[in-house]
Amino acid sequence: MAEERIGCNCGEAAASSIRSERRLSVVAAVGDLGIWEYQADTGEHTWSTGLNKIFGFPPGGECGFSEIQKLIHPTDQEDFERFITLSRESEEVGTLSQTLRYRRFGESTWRWMSVETRKFSADEGAGARVFAVARETSAEAALDDQARDLLP
Structure with missing residues (x-):
């Protein structure tokens, strides 16, 4: 007698997951987005x-928060640490946003970035997870500065 799986076509689910990952990769590349995901129960x-x-x-290398923290502007350090702590350790599920200054590794020019995190509750035996999207916003910040300079 053949085993019957009710309501689950695992091959179809895996293919759907792969398609979803591909779409996410395309959107991230086209939008120049950086993505980070953190699984709270495993770290x-x-x-x-x-x-x-x-x-x-x-490319291909991973960095930790200690490396990234060295690139954050000194004035934004405390806010960055608080932001990361809330994102990772808070029991609340929801969205956090922050704009901060940073430097690229090996460079001295300060840039702007916007980061948004979403925390999802634990489900099906897995712990809560945090999904973050970062985007460089230096060009927008420069335009804002120029517009402010034009105001009386």
Whole structure:
């Protein structure tokens, strides 16, 4: 007698997951986005190549928060630490946003970035997870400065 799986076509689910990952990769590449995911129960994290590009790290390499923290502007350090702590350790599920200054690895020019995190509750035996998207916003910040200079 053949085993019957009710309501689950695992091959179809895996193919759908692969398609979803591909779409996410395309959106991240086209939008110059950096993506980070953190699994709270295991401490495991993954970085996208876009995040490495934003921070100026070599493709394929992963960096930790201690390396990134060295690149954050001194004035933004405390806010960055609080932001990361809330994102990772808070029991609340929801969204956090922050804009901060940083330098790329090996460079001295200060840049601007916007980071948004979403924390998802634990589900099906897995712990809560945090999904973050970072985007360099230096060009927008420069335009804002220029517009302010034009105001009386």
